[in-house]
Amino acid sequence: MSAEAWLVISVSTAGGPDSLRVQVWRKLRSLGALYLQQSVCLLPARPEVVREVRRLADRVRHQGGTARVLTMTFTDPAEEEAVIAELNASRDVEYHEVLERLPALRRELAEERAKGNTTYAEVEESEADLQRFRSWLAKIAARDYFTAPAGQDARDAVDEAATELADFEAAALHAEAPDRPAPRLRAVDRP
Template identity: 60%
Template sequence: MEEPFLLISVSTAGGPAGLRVTVWRTLRALGGLYLQQSVCLLPARDEVARPVHRLLAQVRAKGGTGQAITITVPDPRERAELVARFNAEREAEYAEVLERTPALLEEIATETARGRVTYAEVEESEADLDRFRSWMAKIVARDYFGASGHAAAQAGIERCAAALAEFEAAAVAAS
């Protein structure tokens, strides 16, 4: 039997203004696939169900309504379409990481060419690399179906890490 999904429906009517944003951010961070406004789908896994149920309790406590229903999608074609939509969203995220890594490589190359191989520049580039790694970890956590862009995005981050290691070695040698 195929893995079930959670069908999540939330209404924040009657709740505080910020509740809608909280719901949207939480479900997007989990990788929710929106089928229509206020209705999304997520794999019915423990690591997903727990935060969804906490969110629904928060919504209800603040005057909204919501439910999570476990469903199966028996039609293989429909299920494949849903998985493809989940993967397309992750592919777009991985592509954005990969699209942004050249800027860090260029920054390191520019600072090296200018002779500004300093601890401050290393620290700044390290913070950028840490942001990439953190962003990547969030994408991987919601990549439930193994989108193919993961390897390329990870390789882009690793290129940045290697360039930063060389830059740092040059900064140590220069000091």
């Protein structure tokens, strides 16, 4: 049996402002909570999660709602494994969305390069897009408590896009200063 402790979180926003329900939903969603039923969810009791859930419960109570946070452990290892599988499946859905959207950035780089449009403006635009992917991936990873299988594929794909952007940037630099050989920038050199 696992020694993993879990938090059972029950929240009611009745009595609080209308915006409280959305605040609670957003926060629990950002933490990757698994809903067992309406207003009752489960999260691993990791220190950073416990801290965030306590803050949320305090906010709910302060704004007129009710919140209970209970610590538990599973008595049935198979049940715990099923919960972990559900959490991983939820993260995999998110990772797959990154994987589905990332090819658009890579296609855009290839199309702009094919058109000869390797400019600083295109580099900046693509850097902003890549940063959004990195930020999105970091948010998913923060709630990926059990290392969902698709996580590594998503990280690898973002790294490949970063390498392609570094090559694109080198081509743009060479286009603006053709007398110099185009340097090969590595993805690790990128901020």
